[in-house]
Amino acid sequence: MFEYIQNLYKELMVATESHQVISLQAIIAVMYVLAFALSLYRALKNSEHFSDFLSIATVVVKYALTSLLMEYVLIFIAENQNIGNTQNIYLVASLINLLSIYFLYYLHTKLSFNFGQLFLCVVKLTIVLSMSHFILWFKFVVLDIQAEHAYIHYIYSFVVLYISIALAVVMLFPSLLKTKLKFLVSPSWPH
Numbered sequence: 240m241f242e243y244i245q246n247l248y249k250e251l252m253v254a255t256e257s258h259q260v261i262s263l264q265a266i267i268a269v270m271y272v273l274a275f276a277l278s279l280y281r282a283l284k285n286s287e288h289f290s291d292f293l294s295i296a297t298v299v300v301k302y303a304l305t306s307l308l309m310e311y312v313l314i315f316i317a318e319n320q321n322i323g324n325t326q327n328i329y330l331v332a333s334l335i336n337l338l339s340i341y342f343l344y345y346l347h348t349k350l351s352f353n354f355g356q357l358f359l360c361v362v363k364l365t366i367v368l369s370m371s372h373f374i375l376w377f378k379f380v381v382l383d384i385q386a387e388h389a390y391i392h393y394i395y396s397f398v399v400l401y402i403s404i405a406l407a408v409v410m411l412f413p414s415l416l417k418t419k420l421k422f423l424v425s426p427s428w429p430h
Contacts, residue, residue, distance in 0.1 A: 267403045268306065274410035275299045287413070290355035293346045295410045298361055301339040302403075305332050329376035336369035356416040360409055360425035364402045371398045 278295040281287035312328045340362055347354055375395045378384050405424040409415055416425060 263400070264306070267407055268302070270407035270411065271299050271302050274407060277411065288351075288353065288355045288357075290347060290351045290353045291357045291413050293351055294343060294355070294357045294361045297339055297343040297346065298365075298406055298410060301335060301365075305335055308332070308335075326376065326379040329372045329379065333369045333372035333376060336365050336372065340365050340369075355413075356421075356425075357409065357413050360416060361406065363425060364406055368399065368402050371395050371402075 274295055278287060278292050282289065282292040308328060308331065312325045316322055316325055343358065343361065347358060375391065378388065378391055409424045415421065
């Protein structure tokens with residue numbers, strides 16, 4: 240079973256030169272762009288809360304930024320055949336996620352004054368994502384544990400993939416947050 244999980248992890252999440260052009264990350268990126276386009280269309284037709292539009296736009300910009308940074312790191316590693324300090328990208332990704340929450344909150348206080356369910360869902364999922372990046376950075380850089388405890392990599396990859404897909408689905412279908420399926424995409428924390 241563990242070997243199956245390892246193979247699945249390598250197939251879906253590890254970037255190699257033999258990777259297919261259409262990857263899971265490319266599909267998620269297309270879903271994000273489609274969600275943004277639909278949100279813009281709904282906002283122009285006044286059929287969407289402005290809070291939802293701001294939330295979707297912030298998530299899409301953050302996803303594009305972090306994807307470009309990760310691509311840059313992968314190119315750097317391929318060209319230099321050296322990892323070096325590139326593992327600090329996880330700390331940068333964690334900080335970008337936290338800054339995106341601040342930016343989203345700032346936009347809402349200046350433009351919307353209404354904090355919708357999608358806003359709360361995005362904040363919760365982004366906090367979990369930021370914590371995941373930080374934990375992996377802490378393991379690699381602070382504790383300098385590279386190969387041991389591989390289960391942390393699998394959990395990290397699952398969490399990042401799940402949150403990316405959950406955000407894509409909830410941004411495409413914001414009304415999902417008004418149904419009983421809400422618990423699948425938005426964690427419920429005690430107040």
